[in-house]
Amino acid sequence: MTLENKHILIVGGAKGMGLATARMAAEAGAKVTITARTKPSLDTALSVLPDSVAGVKLDFTDAASVERLAAAVPALDHLVLSASSNVAWGPFADVDESGLRAAFDAKFWGYWRVIRALAPRIARDGSITLLTGAAARAAMVGTSGLAAVNGALEAMAKTLAVELAPLRVNTVSPGMTATEAYAGMPAEAREGMFAGAAAGLPVGRIGAPEDIAGAILMAAANPFLTGATLDVDGGAHLAR
Numbered sequence: 001m002t003l004e005n006k007h008i009l010i011v012g013g014a015k016g017m018g019l020a021t022a023r024m025a026a027e028a029g030a031k032v033t034i035t036a037r038t039k040p041s042l043d044t045a046l047s048v049l050p051d052s053v054a055g056v057k058l059d060f061t062d063a064a065s066v067e068r069l070a071a072a073v074p075a076l077d078h079l080v081l082s083a084s085s086n087v088a089w090g091p092f093a094d095v096d097e098s099g100l101r102a103a104f105d106a107k108f109w110g111y112w113r114v115i116r117a118l119a120p121r122i123a124r125d126g127s128i129t130l131l132t133g134a135a136a137r138a139a140m141v142g143t144s145g146l147a148a149v150n151g152a153l154e155a156m157a158k159t160l161a162v163e164l165a166p167l168r169v170n171t172v173s174p175g176m177t178a179t180e181a182y183a184g185m186p187a188e189a190r191e192g193m194f195a196g197a198a199a200g201l202p203v204g205r206i207g208a209p210e211d212i213a214g215a216i217l218m219a220a221a222n223p224f225l226t227g228a229t230l231d232v233d234g235g236a237h238l239a240r
């Protein structure tokens with residue numbers, strides 16, 4: 001189980017879990033390419049990663065941008081999808097149709113578009129790992145929109161594991177993890193939310209990006225793992 005000299009493309013690798021995955025993969029000897037939506041975001045990430053890491057601009061809501069990515073990455077061993085933006089967060093009655101459609105347009109259709117474009121370019125003994133989220137199966141109040149988007153990806157991934165075989169397809173389902181995803185919140189509200197979530201978890205803390213990155217790289221490297229969903233959520237998926 002090694003990623004040494006393997007080419008791993010990390011969509012959303014400029015921040016959060018994707019960035020931690022890029023760092024750990026490069027340290028493991030992989031050839032790493034990351035994507036971000038803008039050049040400043042790419043440059044910021046590349047400045048803290050080993051020199052060997054490459055960057056490509058991608059907005060996966062734009063089909064032409066996905067085509068440019070495919071042209072820039074003609075061959076790879078492992079694809080990791082760790083990007084997210086519009087999130088349909090909130091009570092069912094408060095998430096309107098346009099909000100939920102925007103969430104699907106971003107994450108579901110973005111992942112779908114990238115997989116469609118790149119799957120034929122992935123080595124047959126390689127893998128695809130999709131980041132989903134504990135809300136997909138944990139039935140947590142206020143997360144029906146997250147459940148719908150991430151549940152759709154988990155369902156699709158299992159079918160892809162059979163249809164695209166021997167290429168392996170797995171999902172990693174994180175729980176609440178301290179990343180740039182929460183950077184827009186006032187610090188006090190964010191820390192309060194993190195503390196509340198931590199108190200409700202068996203492990204007593206929320207996730208760090210490295211917790212998730214370790215599972216992503218295990219899913220990519222393990223040649224006997226496919227069609228699996230790894231819950232890396234501090235126990236959030238357990239009934240309590």
Ligand SMILES: NC(=O)c1ccc[n+]([C@@H]2O[C@H](COP(=O)([O-])OP(=O)(O)OC[C@H]3O[C@@H](n4cnc5c(N)ncnc54)[C@H](OP(=O)(O)O)[C@@H]3O)[C@@H](O)[C@H]2O)c1
Pocket residue numbers: 011012013014015016017018035036037038041042058059060061081082083084085106110131132133134173174175176177178179180181182
């Ligand atoms: N953090 C959590 O608590 C949590 C919990 C459960 C599941 N998840 C899931 O875990 C994954 C990683 O989350 P994270 O918190 O590490 O994310 P993050 O820190 O917010 O980073 C998101 C990355 O996605 C990229 N991105 C956003 N919109 C994009 C688009 N339209 N096209 C291409 N790239 C785009 C961003 O690009 P730029 O660098 O250009 O901004 C950024 O690099 C996501 O799938 C998320 O839904 C997160």
